[in-house]
Amino acid sequence: MNTLVDFITHTKGLEYLIAIAFLISFIIFWQMLHRQGVRFWVTILPIVALVLVFGILGLRINSQRPSEGVAVGESPFLTTSVLAEWYGPASFDHSSHPDHQGDCGLCHHYSQGRIPSCSECHGKPFDAAELKMPGLTHAYHLRCIGCHMENQAGPTNCVECHTQAEIPPLSAVHPLTGVTNCLSCHGENGIPGVTRVPADHLQATNGVCQLCHKPRVEAKDFAGLPHTLAGREGCLMCHGAGIAGASKVLENHTGRTNETCTLCHKPL
Amino acid sequence: MLQVGRPAREWMTPFNVVAGLIVLVGLYFIVVRFSQGLASITDASDDQPWGLLLSWGLFAGVPLSASGFALGTAVYLFGMKEYHPVVRNAILIGFLGYFFAVVFLLIDLGRPWRIYYPMFVSFGPASVMFLVAWHVALYLSCQALEFSPAALEWLKLKILRRWALALTIGLTIFGVILSTLHQSALGAMFLLAPGKLHPLWYTPYLPWLFFLSSIAGGLSMVIFVGMLTQRFLKRHADAPYLASLEPISLGLGSAASITLFSYFALKVIALAHGDHWQLLSTPWGYWYLVELLGFVLLPCFLFAYASSRNNVTLVRFTAIWTIGGIILNRFNVSLIAFNWSLPDRQLFHWKELVIILSVVTIQILTYRWIASRMPVLREDQQYQSE
Amino acid sequence: MKTGNPRHAFHRRGFLKRAAAALGSSFFSPHSGSVLAQDFPGREDRLGMLVDLTRCIGCRRCEAACNQTSSLPAPEIPFGDKSVFEEKRRTNAKTYTVVNRYPNPQRVGMPVYVKTQCMHCDEPACVSACLVGALKKTPEGPVIYNADVCIGCRYCIISCPFYIPAYEYSNAFEPKVQKCFMCHDTRILKGEVPACATECPVEALTFGKRRDLLVLARSRIMENPDRYVDHIYGEREVGGTSWLYISGVPFEQLGFPGNLGTTPYPMLTREFLSFVPLVLVVWPALLGGFYLMTKRRMQEDRAESGEPKKPEQTLEA
Known part of the structure; x- marks a missing residue:
């Protein structure tokens, strides 16, 4: 028992049981003092029932004694990333800091003459057994951003150092108005003909998608519909083959189904 | 028991029509609550999870139902026979008060169908709420049994009635225990929120303040409901009951006066305990003084004055005033002064008010239904000799 | 039964000792040292x-x-x-x-x-507020929640000092x-x-x-x-x-x-919780005593007024 709240839970449970046992025995005691024929049994029967019920309850409370839990060993906890990598690597050029030439210790701290590389000390990503030593990424970030913020000079935003490489913008596809769940179309069981999220993105949720994939278009950038949607449920019934003067869907739209059309094309 | 054959238009009194409409609107909102969640009818938020439903139904409803245990103790344990004519009425008021407190609780709980969990499925003995759950459940059953002789007389079940009567003393003692514990437990629940409840109301004495004031509340309810029965349910009452009402009101008034005086003293002691005198000169302090002087000390003096002058009208007026004071105090603790430091608070939603109005109407109708059938305001002729 | 092997017997005695010690410690573990909250x-x-x-x-x-x-x-x-x-x-x-x-x-x-x-x-x-033990402080440190027993009273939300x-x-059905x-x-x-x-x-x-x-x-x-x-x-x-x-x-x-x-925070309600068994134990004796005294007095009154004394008369009628 490690915590007061566990202790109270346990002792109070037991106290209540004893108090109730007392109450029941008090009634029996009382009845023995005034033995009263029929009434005695009228009172005794509910008592027997109560004893049974509380006996069962008592067993339950005692079986709920808190476990000792999982031992937290000395082995380091793993840092398993849950977000896809958003940024490309940043490259640091010593010549971009001409003012600090010769003052190597400013960044290469605790070095006393010798100039070690960062990874010599900050080799591991993160080690719960060695908390004082920031991991390599963190060491870089702390050193760069910390100094830039301190002096209010130099980049502090992610994209000023990192490239946000090869992220397909949503502009190629559709705006986001009215869209609540990316995966309902782009997920594994999404709409046929729509781009699937890559395999390493399958864990992603909506909120995370939009971190990288930014909409660059709005609905007005797309051809509007010159008619209402009332009574017109299947776009492709007319537009698929260009029936009755309806404009034919574009070549690069093949495979699209009704569900996706109105994401971009709204009635004018 | 519907009295078959009675023509329909006799039911269509203005009171019944209005009551029926209120109940219908309330029931509609209750259906909405159970199909769309609490957000559809309440203003409950993550900062203020409890609202008007509990403030009224539980925190104000329970102390006003202390009538049963207060009168039960006086009559059955201390042998004050002169209060016997009203004891059944007091128990009925108490029973219905608890029953509808549970109804309000069921409306407000997130998953009311699990209301029996703390009794049979999973236990949290370290919680004050655990005690409240147990005590309300036990006391509700206790009061149902205490009231059962009246129902059994009405149903003419003689043997069952004798068994139920045999339990009277035990039930009364058990009822006092349970009342002491859960009237105070309702106050003790707020002991866990020292940073949220305004320091003028937060005090380690909170459980005892709740307990003491509940006695005054219960006594006032007996006076108040007694007055209503005299006016509206006269034909269901017998002569001894009607004759005893006024002297009993005077007696209960002086008892309530003494209780309120102790309550006042304890409230001042609590103030000293926390050393919060300087807070009295803040806006919250003025509000606190309104409660303390206007709704504790004033009715205390009024009760004393009225009962010494045999002024029944004033006693009855003061009883209503005291009931308002108890409600005010419980609202202050559970709603108004709770989260006092947060900006932009929304205290309640009008739909909550509608639901409360509707449930209270049902409560009144239920009371009328029982009191006009069972021997509550009168003694059953058959058993009068006993 | 003949054990023959003295080591066996020793073992068994050792086992019994250990079992007794374990039993004892499970009963008295909170008392090994002081029971003050801070401990x-x-x-x-x-x-x-x-x-x-x-x-x-x-x-x-x-x-x-x-x-x-x-x-x-x-x-x-x-x-x-x-x-x-x-x-x-x-x-x-x-x-x-x-x-x-x-x-x-x-x-x-x-x-x-x-x-x-x-x-x-x-x-x-929140753990000390929960009446069904849905919230738990794990020995590892985190405070976790079991939605399967939660009844939705929201007392945990009331009690949390950090909002x-x-x-x-x-959510109407599974909040x-x-x-x-x-x-x-x-x-x-x-x-x-x-x-x-x-x-x-x-x-x-x-x-x-x-x-x-x-x-x-x-x-x-x-x-x-x-x-x-x-x-x-x-x-x-x-x-x-x-x-x-x-x-x-x-x-x-x-x-x-x-x-x-x-x-x-559990200390804030602990005192009140301790009062509960007190009431459960003391009130019956106190009130029962009052009742017995009253009953006796009333019987005497009745005897004086010349009514026939009924030995089992109670006040219930």
Whole structure:
């Protein structure tokens, strides 16, 4: 028992049981003092029932004694990333800091003459057994951003150092108005003909998608519909083959189904 | 028991029509609550999870139902026979008060169908709420049994009635225990929120303040409901009951006066305990003084004055005033002064008010239904000799 | 029965001894030493998190990671959008953690970002409030929740001094209490660092054993006395919390509740709970005694007035 709240839970449970046992025995005691024929049994029967019920309850409370839990060993906890990598690597050029030439210790701290590389000390990503030593990424970030913020000079935003490489913008596809769940179309069981999220993105949720994939278009950038949607449920019934003067869907739209059309094309 | 054959238009009194409409609107909102969640009818938020439903139904409803245990103790344990004519009425008021407190609780709980969990499925003995759950459940059953002789007389079940009567003393003692514990437990629940409840109301004495004031509340309810029965349910009452009402009101008034005086003293002691005198000169302090002087000390003096002058009208007026004071105090603790430091608070939603109005109407109708059938305001002729 | 082998007999006696000792200790374990509240130090190797507010850059990757790993619905404003800092947010049923921005009174233009989530108290108010034991303080440190027994009374939300737990008010059929569970089931038990700490780019969040984190926090303050205020928030507040904060700006200016004291919250109701068995035990004797006295008096009255004495007369009629 490690915590007061566990202790109270346990002792109070037991106290209540004893108090109730007392109450029941008090009634029996009382009845023995005034033995009263029929009434005695009228009172005794509910008592027997109560004893049974509380006996069962008592067993339950005692079986709920808190476990000792999982031992937290000395082995380091793993840092398993849950977000896809958003940024490309940043490259640091010593010549971009001409003012600090010769003052190597400013960044290469605790070095006393010798100039070690960062990874010599900050080799591991993160080690719960060695908390004082920031991991390599963190060491870089702390050193760069910390100094830039301190002096209010130099980049502090992610994209000023990192490239946000090869992220397909949503502009190629559709705006986001009215869209609540990316995966309902782009997920594994999404709409046929729509781009699937890559395999390493399958864990992603909506909120995370939009971190990288930014909409660059709005609905007005797309051809509007010159008619209402009332009574017109299947776009492709007319537009698929260009029936009755309806404009034919574009070549690069093949495979699209009704569900996706109105994401971009709204009635004018 | 519907009295078959009675023509329909006799039911269509203005009171019944209005009551029926209120109940219908309330029931509609209750259906909405159970199909769309609490957000559809309440203003409950993550900062203020409890609202008007509990403030009224539980925190104000329970102390006003202390009538049963207060009168039960006086009559059955201390042998004050002169209060016997009203004891059944007091128990009925108490029973219905608890029953509808549970109804309000069921409306407000997130998953009311699990209301029996703390009794049979999973236990949290370290919680004050655990005690409240147990005590309300036990006391509700206790009061149902205490009231059962009246129902059994009405149903003419003689043997069952004798068994139920045999339990009277035990039930009364058990009822006092349970009342002491859960009237105070309702106050003790707020002991866990020292940073949220305004320091003028937060005090380690909170459980005892709740307990003491509940006695005054219960006594006032007996006076108040007694007055209503005299006016509206006269034909269901017998002569001894009607004759005893006024002297009993005077007696209960002086008892309530003494209780309120102790309550006042304890409230001042609590103030000293926390050393919060300087807070009295803040806006919250003025509000606190309104409660303390206007709704504790004033009715205390009024009760004393009225009962010494045999002024029944004033006693009855003061009883209503005291009931308002108890409600005010419980609202202050559970709603108004709770989260006092947060900006932009929304205290309640009008739909909550509608639901409360509707449930209270049902409560009144239920009371009328029982009191006009069972021997509550009168003694059953058959058993009068006993 | 003949044992023959003396070692056997010795073994058995040893076993009995051990069993008796084990039984004894299971009965008396709370009493080994003092039973004062302060003497429950918690499990020594329990886990925690150190938040260094001087490091946080407000990138909200922790929020995104939390959203991701807890499978929460998408936020109204995307995680990359800095406009959320315009107003103060709190945790809610769809967000276990939020980062708020506060002005820095010492350095204009260098705002302080404060991550808020469940503090995972050592002696949690919510656990002592829960009447069905749905909330539990795990020996590992996190405070977790079992929706299968929750009845939805929301007393936990009332009791939390940090305004953290939230409720699904719009959910009619399976409303749940929602708060940070410190990735207890999803990551800690698998030997992984909680998601927010994993994704923090500047190690503003440091995950580890609470006692190690306290040493780390204190050494940071000692090594940079100008950079930090001399206060580890969570070391002693409400009896200690698993999450610890160090900051360059006094905590009262960063929206931290300042008046919580160091008393563990379960202590606040403990005294009242102790009163309960007292009433259960004393009242029956007291009231029963009164009743017997009254009954005797009334019988005497009746005898005096010449009524026939009924030995079993009670007052019930």
